[in-house]
Amino acid sequence: MRRRDLLKAAITLPLLPWLTTPAFASGGKPQALAGLRARVRPGQPGWPSDAQWAQLNQSVHGRLQRLRSPFEGCAGNDDACREALAQIKNPFFLGDEPALTQTSGWVDAWTSRPSVYAVAAQDASDVAAAVNFARTHHLRLVVKGGGHSYQGTSDAPDSLLIWTRHMNAVTPHDAFVPQGCEGRQAPLPAVSVQSGAMWIDAYDAVTTHAGRYVQGGGCTTVGVAGLVQSGGFGSFSKNFGTASSNLLEAEVVTADGRVRVVNACQDPELFWAIKGGGGGSLGVVTRLTLRTHDLPDTFGAVFGAIQAESDDAYRALIARAIGFYREALFNPHWGEQLVFRGDNVLRLSMVFQGLDQATAEKIWAPFLAWVRARKDCHFKEEPRVITLPARHFWDAEFFRQHAPQLVVSDSRPGAPRNHILWAGDQGQVGQFLHGYRSAWLPQSLLGETRQAALADALFNATRHWGVSLHFNKGLAGAPDEALSRSRDTATNPGVLDAFALAIIASEGDPAFPGMPGPGPDLANARAEAARIDQSMDALLKAAPSAGSYVSESNFFERDWQTAFWGSNYPRLAAAKHRYDPEGLFFVRHGVGSEGWSEDGFTRTS
Incomplete structure (x- = not known):
């Protein structure tokens, strides 16, 4: 039996009791899924009428938007196109445009194309209304906060978008106890963050103004909710653990339209699953509460x-x-x-x-x-x-005064003064990816008898492409308390034994559809992608079983369940079946996506 078949068997065996329940009595498929074989697209029978869209708009208080990429007007050189071209390297502008994403595409993989409509949600009731509408009308549903998905999961053509950008409140707490945990958990300093907030919003409130620390992402414009749901690493994760390990409570809208407050005491399996199970697969997170720490x-x-x-x-x-x-x-x-x-x-x-x-x-x-x-x-x-x-x-003002070359501000009139980006991250803004691979390297490679093999593998890898070792994205060497918290998440357990995450990647200039110019050099992009694969193949000779970080990974990963979640995948699949039995929430290579086509519109099994 090939290794891939063994891995699939290892994933399936723990699920046998679940797979043989009465819900699967019809041909081995869930009865709950029998009525939904395909989602509808514009122009097909079942696509909502104008009157039905108007009813949704009324239920969300006028927050439904028909989306159009600003680059659609570039042929006519209209104002929206000129503004978009002028701001193409401003991540705050891209985040404020519901039709755009922070990455413009990936060669031979995906291209950034907007949804048909978006609900610009301002609270959980708006989100619930959109979820119910999508479920009733069999629509492809997409969720976007920061829009930083390299895999293209925060947009999809012919879909309805739940856009949480305007849900961005940040509320610190001196002593927080999760709902339903009174008397069972001690109060902790914490911060509640709505799902549309960026990490710069959280850092500004928690660190600059309150003098405490919250574990978030390194790039300041990444969305809080997406990072936490994917596991979440920042510059100092080696000390404070993953972002998801610091989650105390979340408000989540599930596929049935219910607004749930989940934590270790209420819906604990859903709470565990969103701590690293990937965004967009299990529900729509609308608020998160994270522990804060003493600031070094x-x-x-x-x-x-x-x-x-x-x-x-x-x-x-x-x-x-x-x-x-x-x-x-x-x-x-x-x-x-x-x-x-x-x-x-x-x-x-x-x-x-x-x-x-x-x-x-x-x-x-x-x-x-x-x-x-x-x-x-x-x-x-x-x-x-x-x-x-x-x-x-x-602290934006501190950097403007002492090291202005290290940061880039949102240049638009009236932009919040705290909205800065590290200058070194600006190359990622609007990027068109050529290739992206990652691998967690086990700490055994640092042993005296293994260092030479690791050094050889790194040298051989660089003959094809450069390799970055991100030490903060491997938790080996972290304090026991941080390891314990991170172990109680859905993230691939391999991260606990990894001293670093190796990343091998490349990108080109923004290439949104409709932009003027020749577009990306596809031949060069494919050539670079091949070299990236060769580089990772050389590195993996030192760590052949290495897992991969779901947010920074290969679009074409074949054994993605094992690579992204390892031994945690069966438990995640069970949580998916419990809270989203009909598969309303779809993310390519996300939990439970095996039975759908690549675009999420057609059931294949």
Whole structure:
């Protein structure tokens, strides 16, 4: 039996008691699904009439919108097109456009195309109305908050969009107890965040103004709800655990239109499932409450780049960098990246928490001295160690005053002053992906007997494409408390034993349909995608069973259930069947999507 067949068998066996229940008495398929064989598209019988759309609009207080991409008017050079082209690298603008997404597409995979209608929800009742309407009329339903899905899951043509952008309130709590848990859980400092908020909104309220820490994402414009539902990593996850592990409670609209408050005491299986089970598959999250933590005194960063003069020198540099990480950085203080490039350059892009400048410099001194002592390596960019008071890490005014080159502001008139993006993230805005692969690397590779194999695999991988090791996206080395909380989530358990997430990817300029110009160079994009696959294949020789992070993964992943969720998938599938037995919520390569066509419109089994 092939490995793929073994994995499918391993997933299926724990579900046998569920699969043999009376609901599956008809031909091995759920009876509840028998009436829904396909979803309807515009122009087909069953598509809602204008009067029915008007009734939905009335029930959501006039918040139904007919969507049109601003690039549709580019041929006529209209105002919407000019504005969109002027703001094409502004992620806040893209997020404010319900017809657009933060990624414009992926070669031979998907292209950003808007839904037909969107409900610009302002509360859970708006969401429930949209869910009920989609269920009644057999519509393809899509949910979008931040719109940062690399996989294209936050838009779909011929669908109804639930757009939560305007649900963005952030409310800190000094002492929060989840509903129904009174007397069973101690009060904790926390923050409640509506699902349309971005992480910059949460950081501004929690850290800049309240002096505490909430575990969120590294990119400031990522949506809070999408990140938490996918697991969620930020620069300091090695200390505080995943974002989903910090979830205390959520408000969720399920497929039956009910607004549920879920936590460890109420609907605990749904609560567990949304902690890493992926957005858009199990319900519409409308509010999340996350624990907050004491803020460290300092955050800091280490930047620089090292050029090796030969392949042999680069092999030695890679080996020394891996050894140095194991000796000095494999602990809760350190996160972010070492980037191993194909031109024999090692780029340092690390962050740290809870250390002062002198301590950080002392930690790095032996490695930097090793580089300086070699004649076959030199600093392409001199290393810099910087620290700042942690309270200012997401403080827009602080950066405008002290380091304006590190941030980019929303340039539109009247934009909130706190809305900034790290300058290094601007290349992702509107990106057209050529390829994207990720793999969790087990901590056993850091052992003395395995480091050489890891270094060889990294070098061989860079002969095809560059590799980034994101140390904050692997939890090995985290404190026991953070590991315990992260273990109680639906995220692939492999993350607990991983010291890093390896990412190999590339992208091109924005390529939304209708934009003027020649469009993406598809031949080049496909060539780069092939090299990315070759690079990951070389790296995986050191970790052949590595899982992948669902939010940063291969669109074409074949064994996606195992890669994204590992041994947690059967439990997730059971939660999906319990709370969405008819499959109203569809996300390609999401929980329960096996029985649907790639576009989610036709049942295939």
